Amino acid sequence: MGQVIESGFMSTGMTAKMAASPTAVVLIGLGALFTGLGWYDRLVKLGGMGGSLPITGFANAMVAPAMEFKTEGLVMGIGAHLFSVAGPVLVWGMSAAFVVGALRYLLTGVA
Amino acid sequence: MSVLRLATATVGVSGVYVQACGAVVGPKEGEGPLGQEFDRVWPDEGKGYSSFEKAEQGLLQEACDTALQKAAMSWDALDVVLGGDLLDQTVTTNFVGRTHERPLLGMFAACATFTEALALAAILVGSGAAATALASASSHHLTAERQFRFPLELGYQRPPTSAWTSTAAGAVVLSREWRAIQVQAVTFGRVVDIGGKDPNDMGSAMAPAAFDTIERHFKATGLKPADYTEIVTGDLGHFGIDMLKTYASDKGVQFGDELNDCGRWLYDAQNQDTHNGGSGPGCSASVFAGPLTRRLAAIPHGRMLLVATGALFSPTTYQQGETIPCIAHAVQIASTGGDSAP
Structure with a gap:
């Protein structure tokens, strides 16, 4: 799926590296x-793990709680619950990136 | 005396009859193998209500109204209403109570709520403390998913042992007026925890609780599996019922074809993608109030044991690594030969 889109962008003259972001x-x-x-929950049934991975899975993880909690209002509903599924990924993704980055700087001296 | 202690928490009841039942279910339950046998099937899960919580209240209200209509009774004729649901603070039952304004005993035993309510209602009516009582339970797939698992539209994979919370509500009206089905005995369950931790495998966790209640009921009443036309558990599902059979045969009790499960019946396992089967308080309530009572009424000298099973965890306890305590309450009913089907 991603490959098809990427190839589409590359056919317009982009390099593989340039095509990655718009993909x-x-x-x-x-x-x-x-x-x-x-439709997304049905796609995951069909596509299995591919649908749960970040990129598309992340978008799904943001939109699903937003839809779910809209009956509780914009602030305490959508606002408070928007990151209820994606939040842990952000917290520990960024923390891990920080730790790995710090280790790399201390060990190799390269920022 | 028409209410008598037989053993610890097993009570013999006589002279208490099922006046009428109401069962209303969602579209997926309507497409299942039992679809034709419910009083009403909703065309969609929301039915125009502004939230799914309100939809669940509407579902319960319709089930109660249907039961009362069939019993040719008005709400004012009810001495007491007993019931519960899965939502925090049992809001469904309590908010419907705001409409009918009858004395209300809200209860919670997760998916075992229906038999807890029905058993207590039978004792109240049998003892004469109440002339009429309504026992009910409800659940809604979309409100339960949101409370217990993940947001609805989140795509994630469900393991084969996971249950499908049913969108269903059932209500039963009891009084002392002679009808086709009578309540004979009830057994209240104890909390049993064998250390199951997976909320996606509640059938296995609940099977020992179901067996404990069934075994105590047999001992107190002197009956055995073959004495029943039907022994029906609430929502053990495909995996749980097999666990129960294995568990029972280890303890010297052999179940035959009479043993079945509401959750297993509610959906078509091959085509409806419901994995282990149906669950939720509404599952046993609607299957009992719809197909089961009607079928039993048609069988002369039929006797049935309904054992609703509940997993008593909350999302907090599960995330804190606690095991899942379970409970099961049993109600034994029998056909009287009366021709007025509930």
């Missing part, structure tokens, strides 16, 4: 759209 953007957009339409 991710399209996948995230699709993930959010399909969640909003209520």
